[in-house]
Amino acid sequence: MPIYINGLSSITPQNTFENNAFLDQIIDHNQLFLEIQKPEYKNFINPKLLRRMSKIIRMGVTTGMAALKEAGVENPDAIITGTGLGCIEDTEKFLNALLENNEQLLTPTSFILSTHNTVSAQIAVMLGCNNYNYTYVHSAVSFENSLVDAIMHFQEGQMHNILVGGIDEITQENYDTKVYSGIWKKEASSILNLFDYQTQGCIPGESATFAVLSNIENNNSYGQLIDVHTFFEGDLSIVETELETFLKIQNIALKDIDVLLAGINGDAHYDQMYYDLHESKLSHTALVSFKNVCGENDSSSAFAFWVAAKIAKHQNIPEFISIKDSNKTSFRYILIYHYNFIHRNNHAFSLIRALF
Amino acid sequence: MSKIFITGMGSISSIGDTVNEAFQNLKNMQHGVAPIQYLNTAHKDEFVLAEVLHSNEDLAEMLNINLTDRTYTRTALLAIIAAKEAFEDAQIDLKDGFRTGIISANTGGGMDTTERYYKTEKHEQIVDFAITHSCGDSTEKIAQYLGINGYLSTISTACSSSANAIMKGARLIKNGRLDRVIVGGVDSMSKFTLNGFNTLMILDHQHCQPWDENRRGLNLGEGAAYLVLESESIAKNKKIYGELKGYANANDAYHQTASSPEGFGATLAMKQALQSANLKPEDISYINVHGTGTSNNDQSEGAAMRNVFKNVPPFSSTKAYTGHTLGAAGAIEAVISLLSINHNIIFPALNIEHPIDEFDFKPIQTVVKNIEINNVLSNSFGFGGNNTTLIFSKY
Numbered sequence: 001m002p003i004y005i006n007g008l009s010s011i012t013p014q015n016t017f018e019n020n021a022f023l024d025q026i027i028d029h030n031q032l033f034l035e036i037q038k039p040e041y042k043n044f045i046n047p048k049l050l051r052r053m054s055k056i057i058r059m060g061v062t063t064g065m066a067a068l069k070e071a072g073v074e075n076p077d078a079i080i081t082g083t084g085l086g087c088i089e090d091t092e093k094f095l096n097a098l099l100e101n102n103e104q105l106l107t108p109t110s111f112i113l114s115t116h117n118t119v120s121a122q123i124a125v126m127l128g129c130n131n132y133n134y135t136y137v138h139s140a141v142s143f144e145n146s147l148v149d150a151i152m153h154f155q156e157g158q159m160h161n162i163l164v165g166g167i168d169e170i171t172q173e174n175y176d177t178k179v180y181s182g183i184w185k186k187e188a189s190s191i192l193n194l195f196d197y198q199t200q201g202c203i204p205g206e207s208a209t210f211a212v213l214s215n216i217e218n219n220n221s222y223g224q225l226i227d228v229h230t231f232f233e234g235d236l237s238i239v240e241t242e243l244e245t246f247l248k249i250q251n252i253a254l255k256d257i258d259v260l261l262a263g264i265n266g267d268a269h270y271d272q273m274y275y276d277l278h279e280s281k282l283s284h285t286a287l288v289s290f291k292n293v294c295g296e297n298d299s300s301s302a303f304a305f306w307v308a309a310k311i312a313k314h315q316n317i318p319e320f321i322s323i324k325d326s327n328k329t330s331f332r333y334i335l336i337y338h339y340n341f342i343h344r345n346n347h348a349f350s351l352i353r354a355l356f
Numbered sequence: 357m358s359k360i361f362i363t364g365m366g367s368i369s370s371i372g373d374t375v376n377e378a379f380q381n382l383k384n385m386q387h388g389v390a391p392i393q394y395l396n397t398a399h400k401d402e403f404v405l406a407e408v409l410h411s412n413e414d415l416a417e418m419l420n421i422n423l424t425d426r427t428y429t430r431t432a433l434l435a436i437i438a439a440k441e442a443f444e445d446a447q448i449d450l451k452d453g454f455r456t457g458i459i460s461a462n463t464g465g466g467m468d469t470t471e472r473y474y475k476t477e478k479h480e481q482i483v484d485f486a487i488t489h490s491c492g493d494s495t496e497k498i499a500q501y502l503g504i505n506g507y508l509s510t511i512s513t514a515c516s517s518s519a520n521a522i523m524k525g526a527r528l529i530k531n532g533r534l535d536r537v538i539v540g541g542v543d544s545m546s547k548f549t550l551n552g553f554n555t556l557m558i559l560d561h562q563h564c565q566p567w568d569e570n571r572r573g574l575n576l577g578e579g580a581a582y583l584v585l586e587s588e589s590i591a592k593n594k595k596i597y598g599e600l601k602g603y604a605n606a607n608d609a610y611h612q613t614a615s616s617p618e619g620f621g622a623t624l625a626m627k628q629a630l631q632s633a634n635l636k637p638e639d640i641s642y643i644n645v646h647g648t649g650t651s652n653n654d655q656s657e658g659a660a661m662r663n664v665f666k667n668v669p670p671f672s673s674t675k676a677y678t679g680h681t682l683g684a685a686g687a688i689e690a691v692i693s694l695l696s697i698n699h700n701i702i703f704p705a706l707n708i709e710h711p712i713d714e715f716d717f718k719p720i721q722t723v724v725k726n727i728e729i730n731n732v733l734s735n736s737f738g739f740g741g742n743n744t745t746l747i748f749s750k751y
Contacts, residue, residue, distance in 0.1 A: 079607075084490055084492070085489075085490055086491075086512070094548065094551075094552065095470070095471060095474060095548060098471075098547060098548065098551045099471065099474060099475050102398050103397060103398040103399060103547060103551050104398070106551055106554070106555045107555060108552070108555035108556050111548075111551075111552035111555055111556070112552075112556070112612055112613055112739070113612075114552075115463070115512075115514050115739050115740060116463070116491065116512035116513075116514075117512060117513045117514060117738070117739070117740045117742060118612070118740065120740065121607075121612060121739070121740025121741060121742065122612070122740075124607045124609045124740070124741060125609050125610070125611070125612065125741070127609070128609050129607060129609055130606055130607050130608070130609050130620065130621060130624055131606065131607060132605050132606070132607075133513070133605065133606075133607040133740070133741075133742055134511065134513060134520060134524075134605065135511065135512055135513050136509060136510065136511055136512075137465075137490070137491035137492060137510045137511065137512040138491070138492040138495065138508060138509050138510040139490060139492040139496075139510075141508075141509075142492075142510075145509045145510075148507075148509075148528075148533070149524065149527075152527050152528070152531045152533070155531055156527070156530075156531070177474075177486050178486045180486075181486055181487060230507060230508070231505060231506060231507065232496070232499050232504070232505050232506065232507075232508045233499075233500075233505050234505070298490075342487055343487075343496070345496065346492075346496075346508065
C-alpha cells in the first residue's frame with residue numbers, strides 16, 4: 001500500500017517557505033544559533049489570534065496550513081506532530097515569572113500555551129478537525145514517531161490524508177542555558193564552513209516542517225514514504241545490522257540506495273558515525289546534509305524529510321547540502337539517517353522513493 | 357490482527373508504591389490527598405496534593421540508583437519504579453527474541469529538576485537539568501534500566517497522554533511492528549504545574565469532589581503506571597489481567613483548555629472506542645470517568661455519557677484517591693480498571709454530597725462487590741481538546 005507525499009511546507013533559517021525554490025540561494029548566518037526566516041504569518045493566521053502566539057505556534061500552524069493547502073486537503077483524517085522540547089518560549093516565560101515573583105501574580109496564557117500539544121491542538125481548532133490528534137515528544141525521533149503512527153493508520157485502512165509535522169524553536173535563553181553543557185559552539189560560526197570542523201560543538205537552530213501523506217497519488221505528489229525504523233542505543237555495527245534488516249524487510253538492497261541524507265552537524269565527535277556508515281555500507285551514494293540549513297534541533301529530521309521529498313521530485317541535489325557527489329544522474333531511493341545530538345542514542349532511518 | 361493482552365502492571369502514586377498497595381487503599385476507600393509535604397512551594401499551606409510520600413533519595417534507593425550524579429529527575433525515578441514492577445510482574449525475558457518497545461507519556465518532563473536549578477549560577481556541573489528536561493528523558497531512563505533497545509516513543513497530549521501511549525502500544529502490536537510493549541505514563545509534582553493550574557483557577561483548596569454539584573476544582577497528584585501489553589502468541593501461556601479491546605482518540609476542536617458543553621469530542625471518543633471493541637453501550641459494566649472535579653470537565657463528560665448511553669452504566673471517578681496525575685492519569689486509571697475486572701469490584705467515588713443536578717445518573721458511592729465486571733470503559737481528556745477512551749475486557 002503506497003503512501004504518497006502530497007503537500008509540504010517548511011520554515012527554516014533559509015528561504016524554504018517558498019516551496020518552488022530548492023535551496024538555490026543561501027543566506028550566510030554567522031551567529032551563535034540560527035533563527036528562522038519569518039514568512040508573512042498574517043496570510044495564514046488571523047491577526048487577532050497571531051498576537052497571542054509564540055514563535056513555535058506561528059511557524060507550526062503556518063506550515064501546517066500551507067502543507068494542507070498545497071495538497072488540496074481541507075480536513076485531514078489525523079493531525080500528528082513531533083516536538084523534542086515543545087513551546088520553549090512560553091515555558092521560559094512562565095518559569096521565569098514564577099521564580100522571580102515567588103509564585104505570585106501569574107497569568108495563565110503562557111502556561112496554557114506551553115503545553116506540548118499546543119500546535120496540533122491549534123490546527124485542530126482552526127480547521128474544526130475532530131479527528132485523531134497526537135503529539136510525540138521523544139527527542140530527535142519525535143517526527144519519526146509521527147511517521148510510524150501515520151504509516152500504521154494507512155495500514156489499518158481507515159484514513160486517506162494525514163497531516164504530520166515536526167516543530168522546534170530556539171531562544172537566546174535556551175542557548176545560554178545549554179551552552180554550559182558543551183553541546184553548542186561557544187563562538188559565532190559561519191554556516192558556510194560548518195563542516196571544516198575547526199571548533200567543538202554544533203550550532204543550534206529551529207525549524208517547522210509539515211507534510212501531507214496520502215494513500216492517493218495526485219499531480220503534486222513528491223514521492224513515496226516507504227517506511228521508518230527507529231531504535232535505541234547502538235554502535236556502528238548495530239547501526240549497520242539495523243539498516244540491513246530494515247532494507248531487507250522492504251526487499252531493497254544497499255546498492256539500490258542513491259542518496260544518504262545524514263544528520264552531520266559540524267561537531268567532529270558526533271559526526272564520525274555518519275561518515276563511518278557512509279564509508280562502510282553506502283559509499284556508492286551521494287552524501288547529503290540538512291543541519292547546515294536548519295541548525296541542530298529535535299525537528300531537523302522533519303526538515304530532512306522535506307529535502308528528501310524535494311530531491312525525489314526535482315531530481316537534483318543543491319550544492320550547499322551536497323557533501324559527497326556520487327556521479328549518479330537519477331535518485332530513486334533516498335535514505336535519511338540521523339541520531340540525537342546529546343546522547344547519540346536514538347537512531348532513525350526513513351526511506352523515501354521517487355515516483356519512477 | 358492479534359488480540360492485545362495485559363500481562364503485567366505496575367504503579368506508584370499517593371495511594372501506594374505498588375499495584376497491590378493501591379488496590380488495598382482503593383478497597384478501603386483510603387485516599388492519598390494531604391497537606392503538601394515534599395513540594396517546596398510558596399503555596400504550601402494553601403493547597404492539598406496527592407504526593408508520592410518519598411523523597412527523591414528514597415526513590416533512588418528503592419532502585420539502587422546513585423543520585424549524586426544528578427541525572428535522575430523525580431519524573432524518571434517514578435517512571436522506572438512503576439515500569440520495573442510491570443516488567444517483573446510480566447516475567448519478561450528480553451532474550452526470548454520477541455521485539456520489545458516502550459511507549460511512555462508525560463506532560464512535565466524533568467521540570468521538577470529544571471525549576472530547582474534554573475536560577476542558580478550556571479556552570480558545567482549544574483546543567484544536567486538542561487539534558488534531563490525533555491519529556492523523552494524518563495522513557496530513555498526506563499529503557500536503560502531495563503535493558504530495552506527497541507522502539508521507544510514518548511507522547512505528550514496533556515491529561516490524555518498515557519491513555520494515548522496505551523493505545524499506540526496496542527496498535528504497534530496489531531500492526532506487527534512489536535510483539536510486546538511497556539505502555540503508560542508518569543508525572544511528578546512541580547511548582548510549574550501547581551502554579552499553572554492555579555492561574556487557571558481550577559484547583560480545589562480542599563479535598564476535591566468530582567461529580568458533585570458543588571465541586572470546586574481538582575487536586576493535583578503525581579505518580580506513574582505502566583502495563584505490559586503482549587500479543588496473543590506470547591501471552592497465551594501467561595497470567596493475563598485482561599484484554600485491551602477498544603480504543604479511540606478524537607478531538608473536541610473547541611478551545612485550547614475548555615471542553616465543549618455538549619461533550620462533542622468525548623462523545624466521539626467513546627463511540628469510536630465501542631465500535632473498535634465491537635461492543636454495544638449496554639455491554640459496558642463500569643466507566644472509570646475522567647472526572648477531574650472541575651466544573652467544566654464533569655459537566656462536559658456527563659453530557660457526552662448521556663449522548664452515548666441510553667442507560668448510563670455504574671461509574672465513578674477515582675481522582676479523589678490519586679489526585680489528577682496528568683500524564684500518568686490514563687495509565688493509573690487503566691490499572692484501576694483492570695483491578696475492577698480482576699476482582700469484580702467497583703471502587704466508589706469519594707466526597708459526593710449532592711450529585712450533579714443536570715444528570716439523572718449518579719456515581720457509585722459505596723464499594724460494590726459480587727458483581728460481574730466484564731468490560732470497563734476508561735476516559736482520559738486533555739487540554740487541546742484531546743479525548744481518549746480505552747476499553748478493557750475480561751479474559
